[in-house]
Amino acid sequence: MLRVKAGDLDKMGLLFERYNRPLFAFFYHMTHNADRSDDLVQNVFYRMLKYRHTFTGEGEFRSWMYHLGRNVLNDSVRENKGRNNVDVSDLADQLGGGTSADGGFEQQQDKDLLHQAMAGLSSEHREILIMSRFQELKYEEIAKVLNINEGTVKVRVHRALGELKKKFFTNERR
Template structure:
């Protein structure tokens, strides 16, 4: 990004090749809309070019990129107020380590219900799950992206998983 900032715009293609898929996955898990996610990825790269002067190189590029991505997603949600669908078809593999990864996910109805449960989480909880489980970011990276401390990230992930389990395994399911 520092080379792009210095005027070598050809390097933007390299950044696009490296980061377009992870950005698409982030947006798709947050919106569950392929076309919207593709547009949002394009907006991130447009803003990278527009605000290249703002990248100082002191922090990680990925953190700066996800700050842009979150701002673009928030802008999109405010404009559309219709982002209430989330993709969790691979949630069993990604969440792992608990009862959610059990054999119950073999049934399509379980996946459908988990999809609804994920959509029912607050934006804060859903976001930390997407960043930690789908984007495979470490807690310290998420803390930088969200501009909160690492302990808060750990608490949010723990509570988000608890909420998801509660929604999935309680009477709300029936």
């Protein structure tokens, strides 16, 4: 990114090749809409070019990229009046532990319950779980993206997991 900032715009293609899939996955998990996620990725890379002068190189590029991504997503949510859905297929594996269900039907049932629970979370809780579990960002990186300290990230992840667990087991009893 420092080369792009210095005017070597050809390096933007390399950044796109490396980071478009993880960024797409982040958006897809937040919106559950592939077309919208593609558009959001394109917007992030456009903003990278437009705001390349703001990249200092002091922090990690990924943190800066996800910070831009969050801004693009927030702008999109405001424009679309919050029509965000969540895709949590295979969420059980990514949250750790998987399911202990025997057979495909019970496993699918658990995934459906987890989908409902994830969809019931606030966007803040959903976002921090996606960053920490799907995108596998370190707490330090998440702290930079969210502009909070690392301890706060740990607390928020813990609370989000607790809320997810509560919603999951509430849905399971129904």
